[in-house]
């Protein structure tokens with residue numbers, strides 16, 4: 001079985017039902033899927049039967065997978081103690097998030113030895129930023145009934161659906177008082193059924209760590225996705241996640257456009273404090289652009305909540321044929 005007794009590893013972590021024996025995990029080093037804040041991600045397989053505890057549709061299920069394809073984030077061997085601690089914290093954050101269909105859920109981990117692995121759901125279409133950028137030069141989107149999925153085509157309804165699904169996942173995380181802090185298209189994964197999954201909890205703050213604001217790794221912060229108060233005062237909240245969500249919607253409706261292109265990072269505070277915002281992207285209707293700009297209101301209290309974003313996006317999606 002994958003579950004060992006109560007062993008304490010060299011990292012001081014205890015085993016639990018998430019812990020996988022390293023020989024049960026096959027990692028394909030030539031199939032790199034991406035790079036996260038805390039390490040590179042590779043394709044892999046959990047060998048044999050993997051009993052995976054999940055919450056699905058409100059109830060506890062224990063699904064069993066055989067040789068299940070997974071994504072494995074590995075801490076590089078040269079990582080120092082700080083990065084090691086950050087990575088273990090990322091794993092702990094994911095352990096404390098219960099199953100949600102719009103989160104790239106943790107499936108298992110390997111933490112007892114010198115190599116640390118985070119094993120998560122595999123998303124066949126990879127990250128949303130890359131998926132969108134492949135379509136960047138598309139001038140018109142096909143109507144929903146004429147989308148050729150075999151050619152990887154997407155339509156406006158898909159863009160709305162991604163936005164709505166991410167707002168669903170963020171509603172869940174924000175009600176649990178998690179602050180993601182790195183919400184961006186590069187951290188959204190798209191699976192085979194075009195489900196959007198929120199990933200990369202490397203900068204995520206747990207409810208009990210909110211006050212301390214974590215340890216500011218200023219060099220790793222996503223400046224162009226950050227709210228004005230985060231840039232000025234290093235404050236983070238669900239309302240700063242809402243700001244980032246607006247920038248993420250800009251990426252979606254521009255098909256992978258680069259936010260504030262040409263504006264140096266050092267100019268961003270001045271730019272935003274002067275009231276300037278991103279302009280309406282190519283595929284955003286005025287309704288959609290209104291949602292984005294509401295996310296970028298200077299006063300956090302005036303920005304919508306993820307609940308209201310979810311409701312508004314569901315409404316627009318329902319009217320889109």
Ligand code: ADE
Nearest residue numbers: 033034071121122123126
């Ligand atoms: N890139 C980063 N994480 C991934 C995942 N879980 N599935 C597919 N590609 C990824």
